[in-house]
Amino acid sequence: MENILEQYKSVSNADVKTWVKVGVISDFPENSGACIKYKTKQIAVFNFTRTSKWYASQNLCPHKMEMVLSIGMIGNKEDVPKVACPLHKKNFSLEDGSNLAGEDYKIAVYPVKIENENVYIGFND
Amino acid sequence: MKKIIVVGNGMVGYKFCEKFVAQEQSKDFEITVFGEEPRPAYDRVHLSEFFENQDAKALEMAPAEWYKENGITLVVGERVSDINRNNKTIATSKDRGFSYDYLVLATGSSAFVPPIKGVEKEGVFVYRTIEDLEDMLAYAAKIKAKKPNARGAILGGGLLGLEAGKAVMDMGLEPHIVEFASKLMPRQLDSRSSQVLQLKLESIGLNIHLSKATNQILGNGAITGMEFGEDDTLDVDMLVISAGIRPRDELGKTSGLEMGSRGGIVVDNRMRTSDKNIFAIGEVALYNQMIYGLVAPGYDMASIAVNQILGEDSMMAENIDMSTKLKLIGVDVASFGEPFMPASKGHSVIFENKTEHLYKRINVSLDGKKLLGGILIGDATDYNMLHQVYLNEMKIPEDAAQLILPASDGGSSFGSVLDLPDTAQVCSCESLSKGEICCSITDDGCDNLSEVISKTKATTGCGGCKPMVVDLVNETLKSLGKEVKNTVCEHFNYNRQELYDLVKINKVADYDEALNLFGNGHGCEVCKPVFASIFATITMETANRQPGIQDTNDRFLANIQRNGTYSVVPRVPGGEITPQQLIVLGEVAKKYDLYTKITGGQRIDLFGAQVHELPLIWKDLIDAGFESGHAYGKSLRTVKSCVGSTWCRYGMHESVTFAIDIEKRYRGLRSPHKFKGGVSGCIRECAEARGKDFGLIAVEGGWNLYVCGNGGATPKHAVLFAEQLDDNTAIKYLDRFLMYYIRTAGPLVRTAPWLDKLEGGIDYLRQVVIEDSLGIAEDLENEMKGLIGKYKCEWKQAIESPEILKRFKHFVNSDDTDENIEFVPMRGQKMPKPW
Numbered sequence: 030m031e032n033i034l035e036q037y038k039s040v041s042n043a044d045v046k047t048w049v050k051v052g053v054i055s056d057f058p059e060n061s062g063a064c065i066k067y068k069t070k071q072i073a074v075f076n077f078t079r080t081s082k083w084y085a086s087q088n089l090c091p092h093k094m095e096m097v098l099s100i101g102m103i104g105n106k107e108d109v110p111k112v113a114c115p116l117h118k119k120n121f122s123l124e125d126g127s128n129l130a131g132e133d134y135k136i137a138v139y140p141v142k143i144e145n146e147n148v149y150i151g152f153n154d
Numbered sequence: 155m156k157k158i159i160v161v162g163n164g165m166v167g168y169k170f171c172e173k174f175v176a177q178e179q180s181k182d183f184e185i186t187v188f189g190e191e192p193r194p195a196y197d198r199v200h201l202s203e204f205f206e207n208q209d210a211k212a213l214e215m216a217p218a219e220w221y222k223e224n225g226i227t228l229v230v231g232e233r234v235s236d237i238n239r240n241n242k243t244i245a246t247s248k249d250r251g252f253s254y255d256y257l258v259l260a261t262g263s264s265a266f267v268p269p270i271k272g273v274e275k276e277g278v279f280v281y282r283t284i285e286d287l288e289d290m291l292a293y294a295a296k297i298k299a300k301k302p303n304a305r306g307a308i309l310g311g312g313l314l315g316l317e318a319g320k321a322v323m324d325m326g327l328e329p330h331i332v333e334f335a336s337k338l339m340p341r342q343l344d345s346r347s348s349q350v351l352q353l354k355l356e357s358i359g360l361n362i363h364l365s366k367a368t369n370q371i372l373g374n375g376a377i378t379g380m381e382f383g384e385d386d387t388l389d390v391d392m393l394v395i396s397a398g399i400r401p402r403d404e405l406g407k408t409s410g411l412e413m414g415s416r417g418g419i420v421v422d423n424r425m426r427t428s429d430k431n432i433f434a435i436g437e438v439a440l441y442n443q444m445i446y447g448l449v450a451p452g453y454d455m456a457s458i459a460v461n462q463i464l465g466e467d468s469m470m471a472e473n474i475d476m477s478t479k480l481k482l483i484g485v486d487v488a489s490f491g492e493p494f495m496p497a498s499k500g501h502s503v504i505f506e507n508k509t510e511h512l513y514k515r516i517n518v519s520l521d522g523k524k525l526l527g528g529i530l531i532g533d534a535t536d537y538n539m540l541h542q543v544y545l546n547e548m549k550i551p552e553d554a555a556q557l558i559l560p561a562s563d564g565g566s567s568f569g570s571v572l573d574l575p576d577t578a579q580v581c582s583c584e585s586l587s588k589g590e591i592c593c594s595i596t597d598d599g600c601d602n603l604s605e606v607i608s609k610t611k612a613t614t615g616c617g618g619c620k621p622m623v624v625d626l627v628n629e630t631l632k633s634l635g636k637e638v639k640n641t642v643c644e645h646f647n648y649n650r651q652e653l654y655d656l657v658k659i660n661k662v663a664d665y666d667e668a669l670n671l672f673g674n675g676h677g678c679e680v681c682k683p684v685f686a687s688i689f690a691t692i693t694m695e696t697a698n699r700q701p702g703i704q705d706t707n708d709r710f711l712a713n714i715q716r717n718g719t720y721s722v723v724p725r726v727p728g729g730e731i732t733p734q735q736l737i738v739l740g741e742v743a744k745k746y747d748l749y750t751k752i753t754g755g756q757r758i759d760l761f762g763a764q765v766h767e768l769p770l771i772w773k774d775l776i777d778a779g780f781e782s783g784h785a786y787g788k789s790l791r792t793v794k795s796c797v798g799s800t801w802c803r804y805g806m807h808e809s810v811t812f813a814i815d816i817e818k819r820y821r822g823l824r825s826p827h828k829f830k831g832g833v834s835g836c837i838r839e840c841a842e843a844r845g846k847d848f849g850l851i852a853v854e855g856g857w858n859l860y861v862c863g864n865g866g867a868t869p870k871h872a873v874l875f876a877e878q879l880d881d882n883t884a885i886k887y888l889d890r891f892l893m894y895y896i897r898t899a900g901p902l903v904r905t906a907p908w909l910d911k912l913e914g915g916i917d918y919l920r921q922v923v924i925e926d927s928l929g930i931a932e933d934l935e936n937e938m939k940g941l942i943g944k945y946k947c948e949w950k951q952a953i954e955s956p957e958i959l960k961r962f963k964h965f966v967n968s969d970d971t972d973e974n975i976e977f978v979p980m981r982g983q984k985m986p987k988p989w
Contacts (some may be wrong), residue, residue, distance in 0.1 A: 033974065056966045060666075060702040060711075074966070079666065079676050090702045095718040096974050100706050104678030106644070113679035115714055117707035120679075133217045 033094065036070060037087035037137035039126055045151030054146050062112065064088050064099035065150070071119060072139060072150060073099030075123060077110060083141035084123035085150050090114040091134040098136070156183050157253040157462065159244060161234045163189025165198060166452035167260035168215040173460045175224040180331030180464070185226045186252060190233040191283060194218050199449055201287065202317045202324075205650045208291075210284050211304065217223060237409040239429055254626045256431055256463050259406065259419060260456075263399035263437040268309075272371030278393045281308075294325040297391045299551065307380060307390040310370060311338040313480070315396035319360055319485040322394060330361045330390060332380065337364065342478070346506060347513045347529045354485050354511035354532065363388065401438045401445055414440040423469040425459045433459040434672040446474055450582040457585065473547065475582065479530075479537045485511070486534035490515060491527025491544045500526055503555050514558040514850065516540065518550065525550050525557070538622045546578050571625045572633065579734070581612040581619045591623060595630045597983040603627045640900060646673045650901050651825065654688050664689070665703045677703070684901045687788055688754040690824035693894045694944035697787070698951050698958055707786035710962070711949055712768055717975055717986035720768060721761040722748070723785035724775050725821060728795045728813035728833075729756025746771055749983045754865075755792035755830065757783060762984060764971055769962050781947040782822070788902070789824040790831070793817035793841065798835030798852065806852035809835035812881065816850075818893065819885070822945045826899040826908075829892070830864075844872045848888060849907040853877070857884045861891055861919070862909040870906040873916050876924060886935065890923045893934040 041075060050102040051074065059078040065072055071088035088096045101112045103123075110123045120129040126136040140151040158174075162166050171187060174180050189195065196213040204213060211217075221228040233247040234818075243253045265280035267273055277297070279290050297304045301463040304323035308315045311333030323329045331338070337348035343827075352362055371393065372379040379389045401728040406419035412428035414420055418440030425433045425441075437445055446452065451474045477490030495502065495517040505514040514536075516528035525544045530537055540557065543550060550557060563708035574580075576589030594600045594609045606627050607613055613620045640649050648656065653668070662668050665685045669677060682703035689695055697708040707713050712720035724739070739758050743750045746767055748760040763771055772782075786790060793816045796802065798809030813833040820831075832843030842865075843849025849860040849872045856878040863872025876887060899908040912918060921927040952958045964972045975979045 042585060051967050058702060058961070063966045064964060065972060066643070066965045071972070071974075072967075095716075096972050097706075097714070097718045100709065100714075102679035102682055102703075102705065104645070104682065105676045106678065107675075110676070111678070115842065116716070131217075133211060133219070146744075150739075 033089060033093060037089065039112075039137045039138050040151055040153045042140045042151065046153045048142065048149040048151050050147050050149050051083045052148050054143065054148060057148065060103065062099040062101065062103060064096070067150065067152065068154075071096050071099075073101075073112070074141065074150065075099075075103050075112060075147065077103065080110075082110065083143060083148065084110060085139040085141045086112065086121065086123060086126060089136075089138045090116060090119065092117060094121050119123060155251060156255040158183050158185045158256045158258060159234075159252060160185060160187040160258045160260060161244070162189070162260035162262055162402075162436075162438075163187050163195045163230065164260060164262045165195060165449055166262065166456050167258075167947065168195035168451045169258060170258055170435060170456040170459060171221070171224070171226055172216070173457050174463075175226065177460065177464055181225075183463075185227060187221070187228050188232055188234050188246065189230045190247075191227070191285070192231045193284070194221070194228060194230060196284065198282075201281075201284070202321050204287050213284070222460045234405065237405055237432075239409055239432070242431065254431075256433065258459055259427070259432065259434040259435045259438055261568045263401050263445070265395060266398040266400045267395055268368075268397050270368055270371060272373070272377070273395070275371055275373050276376040277373070277391065278371065278377055278395065279767050281314060281321070281394050281396045287321065290321070290392070291325060293392060294322075294327055296952070297642050298326055301391065303328060304391040305389065306392040306394065307332055307388065308394045308396055309380075310396035310398070311335070311362065311364070312341065312396065312398070313339060313482070316355070316482050318394045318396045319355075319749075322392070323359065323483075327392060328361070329359070330363060330388060331355075332363045332366050332368065332388070334367055334872045335364070337489070338362065339376060341530075342487075342493060343360060343529060344494055344515065346504070347515065347531050350506065350508060350511055350513040350531050351487065353483065353508060355483065357511070358483065360483070363951060385637050399437060399445075399447060401440070403438055406434070406438070414443065417908070418445050421455075422875045423458075423472075424462050424464065424467075425455050425470065433462065441470060442472075442474070444474075446476070448476060448478060450475070450585075451522075453583055454585060466806045468965065477541050477582075479534050479541075484529065486532060488534040488536075488537040489532040490537070491525070493527050495526055505555075505556065505558050514557055516554060516784050520555045522552070522554065523549060525554075528558075530558075538619060540573055541709070542578050542580075546575050548575075571622055572629050577742065579891075580622055581610075586612050588626060590624055592630045595627065596634065599637070601631075642901060643678055645669065645675045645677050645681050648672065650684055650688070651898050653684065654692070654897060657685075657688050665700055679705070680901070683708070683788070685824060687824050687901075688791075691941070694822075694895035694941045696822070696946055696948035696951055698936065698948055698955075710765060710768065711772075711782065711786060711952060712763065713786045715761060715804060715986070718972065719975060719986070720760070720763045720765065721759050721785075722768070722775075723753065723757055723759050723769055723783040724780035724784040725756040725817070726792075727817040728793055728810050730795075730810055733739055735778065735780070738775070738780075742771060742774050745774070747984065753785075753792075757785075757792060759785070762977065762986075764975065765962050765964055766971060769953050769959055775907060776947070776950055776953065782949040784822055787824060788826065788828050789822060790817070790820040793820075793827050793831035793833060794846070795833045796835050796838075796840035799831075800836055803837035804838060806854065807835060807857070809833040809841065809850075809852060812850065812857075813841070817886070819942055822895075822948070823892070823941060825892070825896045827902050827904045829895075829905060831958055845869065846872060848891065850884060856880050859887060861886055862905040862916075864904050864906050868906075873909070875916070875920065887923055889938040890931050890934040891919070894919075894930075897934075922944055922980060 057063050057076040062073050062075045073086050073088040075084045088099050090098050093115045097115050100116045103112050103140050106129050111120050119135050126138045128134045195215045234244050237247040243251050245251050259508040265282045304327050306327035307330040308318045311331045319329050319331050336339050366382045368380050370381045379387050401418045403419050412420040419434040421434050421439045421441050427434050436452040458470050477489035490744050500517050500519045503516050512532040514530050517526040574588050578588045580588050594606050600606045600609050612623050624784045641647050652718050683705045686703045697704045701709050743760050749762050751759050753759050793813040795809045795813030799805030829847040831848045832841040834841040834843045835852050844860050844863050845865045850857040858877050859875045860872035861875045863870050977984040
């Protein structure tokens with residue numbers, strides 16, 4: 030089970046080798062998340078319509094290893110944009126993937142860019 | 155820089171580190187901690203919780219990073235094997251050497267295994283570490299596979315033994331407790347309280363064998379039984395030994411420290427051993443000729459050792475408070491002060507109610523002025539106050555019985571928590587007095603409970619003092635003229651009732667507008683569903699209008715289950731279903747390969763649907779005349795019924811018909827929490843209506859209406875609200891009652907706790923609902939009628955809208971489904987592959 034976690038490593042803007050088009054803006058629900066597939070990866074994409082910001086992370090919740098983060102509720106804790114896992118409400122920062130309760134779990138985050146209504150996610154492979 | 159080596163990374167060893175690094179001078183020291191277990195210190199007190207979630211991380215005192223962040227070197231999986239006191243060095247099991255200036259021995263204790271013939275057999279365990287539990291789980295699973303009704307025995311009916319009993323029961327084995335003494339918990343309880351506890355434990359399925367001396371363990375290789383006397387044996391398939399603890403004092407022995415005659419490293423009241431550079435704390439330390447097996451004295455020892463090393467002189471108290479309160483298999487058990495008191499020292503007041511499994515005893519001084527100790531079984535709500543009265547030697551009422559007799563008005567026999575002296579110790583794990591907790595508010599500017607907890611660490615140990623701390627914080631804030639507010643979350647500085655009024659009065663259109671008008675930030679998983687519920691109960695909008703603020707269940711109109719698949723529950727009003735409808739459910743389940751189970755609410759749950767299958771399943775169900783059962787929503791679930799006078803020879807009225815009417819009336823109605831109803835056709839109460847938020851029971855001349863009950867973790871019987879009502883009056887009161895609840899309850903508060911907090915209680919509720927004391931009854935009724943008139947099945951809405959159907963897809967950019975979902979077969983059906 031652990032090895033599905035292995036393939037998710039955070040990518041920073043500087044590390045991006047390929048920007049993959051995953052859809053157009055209207056494919057993604059407002060102020061919520063949705064999931065896309067890239068090779069063997071499942072990536073959760075979050076459309077923060079209120080702040081006009083986009084975030085992406087692994088869809089896998091590291092707590093119970095289920096592909097569910099994209100359907101979790103989003104929002105903020107203080108200044109940090111976050112997602113709450115729908116299964117046990119573990120909260121993760123969408124900026125750096127850390128667990129907001131200070132627990133040991135961490136998720137990988139990926140850069141998102143929007144060009145001409147298209148949504149791209151940055152990968153380094 | 156001076157070096158400290160802490161030997162042992164258990165709760166007390168960890169607490170030493172935590173207290174040490176909190177001190178300014180600690181930066182002049184370098185701390186290395188050795189633990190022989192493979193993981194950082196965890197909360198052994200709550201070990202049996204491991205069975206509920208099997209989440210070792212959740213029990214951790216602090217994650218491995220914490221040690222790093224605080225400059226502590228943590229070495230796990232490596233035992234300290236030797237101390238050389240002359241060179242001030244230690245050696246480890248991996249043959250590494252380290253030098254120290256101060257050595258702190260916090261090696262704790264190990265399970266005592268009595269020398270019984272056959273203890274080495276396979277299937278015999280001790281109950282001490284997470285590894286022990288993991289081994290037990292694996293073994294239990296193995297024997298259960300061969301023998302479904304396998305038995306697990308526990309040797310020892312003390313506190314830990316009973317905890318282990320719960321663990322064995324949770325593993326699905328038939329639990330047997332075997333105790334040498336003639337009563338359970340012989341050290342803490344007197345005979346009568348022990349009997350009450352035994353009755354209670356037997357009623358929940360524990361088998362208890364007292365006065366049994368085990369002389370051998372039977373079996374060829376693996377355990378098959380225990381032998382007590384010649385013809386006295388018990389067949390068991392697994393045994394957990396919990397016969398007490400022994401200090402892990404080997405290092406003290408080998409390095410020549412002064413030892414107690416029956417083990418333990420001798421310490422003085424400064425926690426120093428016979429070597430001034432070596433301290434011993436926790437269960438390895440022998441203080442006043444005693445080993446203290448509780449966490450609170452261990453924590454006190456840790457602080458004393460910290461102070462001594464930092465050059466501050468503080469000493470351990472002469473008398474150690476061994477009071478304790480715990481929840482044992484769901485049963486409150488507490489004892490404080492001197493639980494058994496000789497008659498020469500005072501009088502006892504005893505209250506016993508075996509039918510309710512209650513026992514309370516207090517011991518009062520001969521002059522009747524002081525409380526000396528006591529025992530509480532079954533209900534320990536008064537423990538905190540009694541314990542304080544005892545510790546602070548407070549004056550007690552002339553009639554001491556008032557302290558334990560059930561108060562007739564439901565209130566407590568005591569005044570406010572603020573009456574306690576400032577020195578009263580409130581949190582014994584963290585040694586915090588009432589004064590210190592109040593100071594964090596009055597002097598340090600804490601404004602709410604969570605700030606007080608993060609500042610003082612109160613309640614973070616066993617958590618037993620939480621109710622007192624909550625009251626203390628609220629009362630102190632009130633006394634400062636600060637408003638005590640249960641705000642929803644950081645985004646809205648209002649409680650649910652205020653938000654409900656704000657949305658209604660300002661005719662707020664949606665969540666975003668609410669955030670703009672009276673919130674801040676961008677919301678979260680707490681406030682969004684609160685608003686979803688508020689909008690739904692003002693306008694009856696379904697979960698489809700604002701999907702972004704719905705909890706995940708409501709967003710997908712289904713219940714998300716452990717592997718990320720969903721379950722589907724169509725409404726079956728009153729539990730009445732035709733053969734044809736049953737066939738449809740069976741066919742749909744077969745078509746989509748769903749696991750089926752009958753629910754407690756008299757309907758059928760279909761499990762294991764993937765998100766893209768939900769609309770297909772619902773298309774089939776709706777075509778056959780079903781509608782959403784709202785099992786996923788905080789809304790009406792079911793109105794359970796018995797067959798009533800239609801079939802039953804005892805039935806007084808038509809309970810099924812009435813249940814169906816009521817379920818259809820309130821279907822789809824969202825509320826602060828889920829709510830359930832029940833209608834019974836006579837007082838035999840087969841519909842279990844008194845275990846519901848509202849219940850109707852047929853009697854001569856009409857219906858008796860009961861309100862505010864529930865099952866679940868804190869079961870509560872519904873209270874009789876009104877008698878002999880006709881159908882219309884019953885509905886009228888229900889409309890008013892439910893609407894009043896919906897308007898005023900906090901988020902996720904069910905009717906029973908709502909009533910508990912309602913000032914004036916059930917009498918006040920009667921005045922509002924029946925006598926219309928607030929003049930809002932007509933308003934409540936009209937509002938409810940408006941909502942009922944607007945009901946729509948949200949699944950019908952969903953399958954008819956291409957826009958909504960876009961939601962039911964796993965990937966935005968692919969028609970693939972989630973390949974990580976795996977099932978395994980079970981009893982002819984399927985289940986999620988275990989984690």
